[in-house]
Amino acid sequence: MTISAQILSADTLISGVLPALLLPLISAIVCLIVSEKYGWVVAFISPLFLLVSAAFAVYTCYHQLGSDPLIFNLTWFSVAGREFDINLLLNNISTLMMSVVSVVSFLVHVYSIGYMADDAAQRRYFSMLGLFTFAMLGIVVSGNFLLLFMFWELVGFSSYMLIGHWYEKPEAADAAKRAFLFNRLGDAGFVVGLMAIWSGYGTFNFADIDIANGGGWQIVAGIGVLCGVLGKSAQFPLFGWLPKAMEGPTPVSALIHAATMVAAGVYLLDRVFWIFAPPVLITIAIIGASTALIGACAAIGQHDMKRILAYSTMSQLGLMVMAVGMEAPFASMLHLITHAFFKAGLFLAAGCIIHTLHQAQHHSRDSFDVQDIRNLGGLRKRLPFTFVAFLVCGSALAGLPFFAGFLSKEAILEAALHWASHGQSWRWLLAGSAFVVSFLTPIYTFRMIWKIFMDEEVLTQNLEIAEAPPVMRFPLLILSIASLWFAVSFNPFDFNGWVFRNISDFIPPAAGASHHPFPWLSFASIFWIALALALAYFSRNASIRSRLLYEAFYFDKVIHLSVELPINFLGNMTRRLDRKWIDGTLHTAAYTYTILAHVVGWFDRFAIDGLVDGVAWSARMVGYSVRRFQREGVQLYIFWALFAIIIFIIWTLL
Amino acid sequence: MTPDYDLLFLGALLFSAGLSIVIIKRNMIFVLMGIELLLNSSVLNLVAFNRIHNDVPDGQIFGLFVIVIAVCEAAVGLAIVIQVYRYYQSSVPDQINELKE
Numbered sequence: 003m004t005i006s007a008q009i010l011s012a013d014t015l016i017s018g019v020l021p022a023l024l025l026p027l028i029s030a031i032v033c034l035i036v037s038e039k040y041g042w043v044v045a046f047i048s049p050l051f052l053l054v055s056a057a058f059a060v061y062t063c064y065h066q067l068g069s070d071p072l073i074f075n076l077t078w079f080s081v082a083g084r085e086f087d088i089n090l091l092l093n094n095i096s097t098l099m100m101s102v103v104s105v106v107s108f109l110v111h112v113y114s115i116g117y118m119a120d121d122a123a124q125r126r127y128f129s130m131l132g133l134f135t136f137a138m139l140g141i142v143v144s145g146n147f148l149l150l151f152m153f154w155e156l157v158g159f160s161s162y163m164l165i166g167h168w169y170e171k172p173e174a175a176d177a178a179k180r181a182f183l184f185n186r187l188g189d190a191g192f193v194v195g196l197m198a199i200w201s202g203y204g205t206f207n208f209a210d211i212d213i214a215n216g217g218g219w220q221i222v223a224g225i226g227v228l229c230g231v232l233g234k235s236a237q238f239p240l241f242g243w244l245p246k247a248m249e250g251p252t253p254v255s256a257l258i259h260a261a262t263m264v265a266a267g268v269y270l271l272d273r274v275f276w277i278f279a280p281p282v283l284i285t286i287a288i289i290g291a292s293t294a295l296i297g298a299c300a301a302i303g304q305h306d307m308k309r310i311l312a313y314s315t316m317s318q319l320g321l322m323v324m325a326v327g328m329e330a331p332f333a334s335m336l337h338l339i340t341h342a343f344f345k346a347g348l349f350l351a352a353g354c355i356i357h358t359l360h361q362a363q364h365h366s367r368d369s370f371d372v373q374d375i376r377n378l379g380g381l382r383k384r385l386p387f388t389f390v391a392f393l394v395c396g397s398a399l400a401g402l403p404f405f406a407g408f409l410s411k412e413a414i415l416e417a418a419l420h421w422a423s424h425g426q427s428w429r430w431l432l433a434g435s436a437f438v439v440s441f442l443t444p445i446y447t448f449r450m451i452w453k454i455f456m457d458e459e460v461l462t463q464n465l466e467i468a469e470a471p472p473v474m475r476f477p478l479l480i481l482s483i484a485s486l487w488f489a490v491s492f493n494p495f496d497f498n499g500w501v502f503r504n505i506s507d508f509i510p511p512a513a514g515a516s517h518h519p520f521p522w523l524s525f526a527s528i529f530w531i532a533l534a535l536a537l538a539y540f541s542r543n544a545s546i547r548s549r550l551l552y553e554a555f556y557f558d559k560v561i562h563l564s565v566e567l568p569i570n571f572l573g574n575m576t577r578r579l580d581r582k583w584i585d586g587t588l589h590t591a592a593y594t595y596t597i598l599a600h601v602v603g604w605f606d607r608f609a610i611d612g613l614v615d616g617v618a619w620s621a622r623m624v625g626y627s628v629r630r631f632q633r634e635g636v637q638l639y640i641f642w643a644l645f646a647i648i649i650f651i652i653w654t655l656l
Numbered sequence: 657m658t659p660d661y662d663l664l665f666l667g668a669l670l671f672s673a674g675l676s677i678v679i680i681k682r683n684m685i686f687v688l689m690g691i692e693l694l695l696n697s698s699v700l701n702l703v704a705f706n707r708i709h710n711d712v713p714d715g716q717i718f719g720l721f722v723i724v725i726a727v728c729e730a731a732v733g734l735a736i737v738i739q740v741y742r743y744y745q746s747s748v749p750d751q752i753n754e755l756k757e
Contacts, residue, residue: 635750637687641679 018062019074019090022104023139025055030132033125041125045118048128049111052135056104059139063097067504073145073209089207091145094505095335099142099269102339106261106346107135109477113350114253116474117357121251127167131257134160138262142269147196147206154192154230154266158185161263165250174249181243187565188233188240195226199277213277224282227274228289235267235319238293242558244316245300248308252353255308259315260346268322268338275331287327287421291435294320296557298442302449306373307352310450314399315345317439321414324436330417332505336497337410340398340490344407347395347481354388354470354478355381355454362465370461375450380459384467389455391478396451398485400444400535403528406490409497411440412527416497419520437530444534445541452542495524663704670697684737684747688730695726 029051033044066072071093078088111131118127137160140153159182166178196206202219203211213220231237236244244264248255258264271278271286278286297317304310318341325334352373359372370377382389398407415436422433469475483489491499674693681687699719706715741747 637679637749640675644675644679 018058018065019092019100019143022055022058022062022100023136023143025051025058026104026107026132026135026139028132029055030129030136033129033132036125038125044125044128045115048132049108049115051132052104052108052111055135055139056101056108059097059101059104062092063101066092066097067094084204086148087146087207088149089145089209090143091208092143095269095272096142098339098501098505099265099335100139102342103135103138103142103261103265106342106481107131107138107257109346109480110253110257110350113256113353113474113477114251116471117253117353118251123167127164127251130160130163130167131254134164134257134262138266141266145208147199147208149206150270151192151196154234154270155189157234157263157266158182158189161185161247161258164254164258165247167251167254168249171249173246177243177246177249181247184236184240184243185233188230191226191229191232193226195223195228195230198222198226208274211277220277220279221282224278225285227270227277228282228286231267231271231323232289233267234270235264235323236293236316237267237320237323238289238296239557239561241293241297241316242561245309245312248306248312252308252349252356255312256346256349256353259311259349260342264315264319265338265342268319268326268334271323271326272331272335272338275326278326283327283329285327287324287432290320290322290324290327291432292320293317294324294439295435296320298439298446301446302442304446305376306371307355307375307378307450307454308349308373310375310446311345311348311352314443314446315341317443318345318399321411321436321439324432325414325417328417328421328432330414330421332502333410333413333417333497335505336413336490336502337407339501340406340410340485343481343484343489344395344398344405347391347478347485348399350474350478350481351388351392351395354391354474355385357474358385358467358470359462359465362462362467366465368461368465375453377461378454378459379457379462380455381462381467382455384462385455385469387469387475388478391475391482392455393451394482395485396447400447401440401527401531402444403531404487404494406485406487408527409487409490409494409499412523413497413502415440415527416520416523419523440527441530441534444531445538448535448538449542452538457542660704660707663700663707667697667700667704670694670700682748682750684740684749687749688733688737691733692726692730695722695729699723699726 029048032051033048036044036047071091073092074088074090076088078086080086111128114127114131118124121127134157137153137156141150141157144150144153162178162182165181166175168174169178198219199206199211202217202223203213203215205211232240247258250258294317297313297315297320301310301313301317304313318337322334322337322341325331325337355378356372359378363369363372372378394405398405401408401411415433418433418436422429487494490501491497493499670693674690674697677690677693678687681690699722702715702719702722706713706719709715737747740752744752746752
């Protein structure tokens with residue numbers, strides 16, 4: 003299917019898209035070049051740039067939502083008659099995503115002013131934050147695979163820099179390296195996918211790809227793109243980096259989990275949904291469902307609040323990916339958007355707790371792991387604002403009614419039911435797993451909320467805990483409001499609201515039947531969630547000590563054994579090969595050359611120089627011997643003259 | 657062999673002796689004396705040849721001239737030797753090599 007689109011006029015481009023896209027980049031550059039003396043300026047300038055960028059993005063979205071897609075085309079370079087373009091493709095998905103990304107990023111920037119106030123490397127931090135946002139916005143608006151891939155890699159790089167922001171900590175450096183390598187692993191597949199796309203369709207432009215032409219390449223391309231998504235969106239089996247990435251600063255985690263990094267994969271699936279062949283779609287659905295299950299189960303077994311959130315992100319992303327595989331990219335997109343807000347809110351709220359507890363610990367010289375929920379409790383009285391924000395965002399995550407998460411999750415559940423009822427019976431297995439995940443989500447969410455905020459205080463009685471500064475509370479407020487139902491739809495029980503209606507722009511008519519085939523779904527899911535909540539309440543004090551869940555079914559170990567060890571072994575082998583054979587050959591060649599050079603040098607010194615010296619020496623000798631006649635005195639003179647005369651006479655006489 | 661040829665032999669002997677002295681001796685006075693010997697041997701030769709071809713006494717008169725000139729030359733030569741000795745504090749011709757340097 004090709005996209006019918008209008009040409010994007012320069013006016014729209016300049017007045018909306020370009021500023022929104024480039025302002026974060028400018029912010030990154032400014033933060034980088036500002037001198038150390040004026041380092042404090044960064045914390046004001048950078049959020050300001052992002053505010054303007056977000057304003058432009060929202061403005062574009064407001065103008066563009068619901069109208070035809072726009073394309074901006076510019077030939078970049080051409081090789082052998084083939085042209086490579088710089089394409090921007092603005093459709094409803096991308097404008098909406100653009101505003102979500104820039105708004106969340108702006109809020110994270112504002113939050114970072116407070117969170118990173120004491121950090122020495124603020125300039126690097128804000129610079130990379132800007133670059134991260136720029137790269138993600140680039141992914142969002144780019145309309146061809148090549149450009150998208152460049153931004154894709156840029157996202158990988160800046161996430162590496164941000165996760166490893168506190169690189170003095172070995173865990174942070176290791177986590178950054180791990181995230182980068184896992185992404186590389188996926189991107190290797192992505193590159194293959196790109197080649198397949200080029201081979202099959204002869205173009206990278208989304209708008210020009212005609213899937214009817216692809217033939218067998220379509221499956222290869224689909225699998226390749228899926229590989230890239232697996233790495234970037236932390237899907238099974240490449241999810242190991244996501245929990246480890248919690249070593250980065252908490253606002254970065256919020257950004258990674260909500261809008262920029264992991265969202266990129268799901269967004270890509272939604273954007274190029276139509277290039278996937280049916281077998282690839284089924285693979286996607288299976289991978290998504292298994293990731294969702296693994297993530298949800300692992301989240302139950304965690305103690306670290308950031309790790310719980312990380313696994314919950316993984317599980318939610320699994321749901322989104324599964325929805326794409328179930329031919330419902332718009333349900334997936336809807337969940338991506340709502341998830342961006344409430345997950346950012348959860349991370350920022352967790353960041354508030356961590357920040358304030360760290361400061362309190364600093365004053366009282368107390369030290370315990372503030373991220374471990376077993377050490378916390380009863381914080382609702384001490385941090386009422388954070389509690390409410392956490393509760394609102396957590397309810398959205400758990401899918402309680404009147405929150406945005408309820409609607410988007412319902413969209414996914416409905417898509418799952420629809421998909422399962424139109425195929426073989428094994429499809430019910432995947433649909434059922436979606437229900438299991440939505441049952442597990444409230445359990446781990448409310449278990450975490452209970453442990454942190456309710457109950458009695460465990461280790462925090464003696465700490466002087468104060469609410470986070472207003473600059474950190476403001477983003478929380480916005481994100482909490484955006485987690486309520488009207489952010490998506492004004493009817494709290496119908497997900498087909500103003501967002502969903504606008505993003506489903508080129509949905510096939512058969513699947514787009516927006517009437518409710520399952521009118522009982524809302525009630526069923528409310529009942530389902532109530533059941534989960536009850537279970538969560540009654541098991542609130544049960545401590546879960548499952549090593550299996552804590553280690554996320556040991557997939558990290560499996561990856562370690564099956565990928566890291568062989569690659570390390572291969573690396574060692576090649577290193578040894580290199581040192582022994584290739585270096586050895588080189589050394590032998592070097593020795594030969596040295597010896598040859600000595601021989602040549604000797605020849606030069608003795609033969610060629612000797613010849614020249616010999617000429618000079620003989621000249622000197624001649625001169626020396628001739629000079630002797632004059633040196634020896636006047637009598638010898640006479641003698642020689644006489645000698646000559648005698649010879650002359652003898653010669654004449656004979 | 658006539659006595660005239662004996663004169664020629666004597667002249668040659670004197671010449672050889674003078675030449676040897678000029679070449680060998682390390683003192684400049686001796687060298688000058690050697691030169692005198694050379695001159696005298698040539699005068700002896702002139703006189704001897706005049707006796708062999710004795711139609712006019714050219715040779716003898718020429719000999720007288722040579723003796724006179726030899727006297728002058730000896731005077732000049734001795735003067736030079738004395739000057740050189742004064743300057744160099746040496747009368748060995750080998751040591752007088754300033755021109756060469």
